[in-house]
Amino acid sequence: ETGVTQTPRHLVMGMTNKKSLKCEQHLGHNAMYWYKQSAKKPLELMFVYNFKEQTENNSVPSRFSPECPNSSHLFLHLHTLQPEDSALYLCASSQGTGPDQPQHFGDGTRLSIL
Amino acid sequence: AQSVTQLGSHVSVSEGALVLLRCNYSSSVPPYLFWYAQYPNQGLQLLLKYTSAATLVKGINGFEAEFKKSETSFHLTKPSAHMSDAAEYFCAVGGSGSSASKIIFGSGTRLSIRP
Secondary structure (H helix, E strand, O other): OOOEEEEOOEEEEOOOOEEEEEEEEOOOOOEEEEEEEOOOOOOEEEEEEEOOEEEEEOOOOOOEEEEEEEOOEEEEEEEOOOHHHOEEEEEEEEOOOOOOOOOEEOOOEEEEEO | OOEEEEEOOEEEEEOOOOEEEEEEEEOOOOOOEEEEEEOOOOOEEEEEEEOOOOOEEEOHHHOEEEEEHHHOEEEEEEOOOOHHHOEEEEEEEEOOHHHOOOEEEOOOEEEEEEO
16 A cells, blocks of 8 residues: 555544544655644644654644554544534645655545534 | 635636636745645645745646745646546645644635536
8 A cells, every 4th residue: 555544434423432543654754644624614733743752732622632653653532522523534644844844645534423 | 924825715717728726825934835636535635846946846737836936926827627627726835933843724725627
């Protein structure tokens, strides 16, 4: 496989469920990102990891819990979500975290909260 | 602080016509600029990147963009639109200072192609 792979592609869950989103990159990159994309809103950066260490948390509610066990894998653990959390969640990776580093995106997980 | 503004949330062109998507940036330092496309049910795909090596940047799928410092613009063009170009397009600028690890995205322009 090549690029950035996200699973599952679609997820429907109730507000009391616990689920996890998975992201894997096959590009040899060192940095990984989670974004939230909602309809009619700009792309929102949630978390940044560089060499497995979290370097950014953009005031994301604690019901979203990221995990980065190594530079190739990134998870987003979800619990007690709200209806407004329904969105497309995108994972991205880049070689480094400098401003000249383009990010490579997965196809996202479409999350629907019942 | 870095920012980008995309002019026009929706652009519609006929197949074979010129595509022009507008982006203006604001940056306190020489900017790194990007254009991404998001095709239906997919993530963002990098089309091209400006890193000050040349003002005219050629990207994938026939797209190109010209960096104009005097106009603080980085507009995306394609000479002849194809139906497969229908997508959402995002202009982006690399962050600076404490935001250097971020790419700041514009709000997007949806491109529709008329047969």
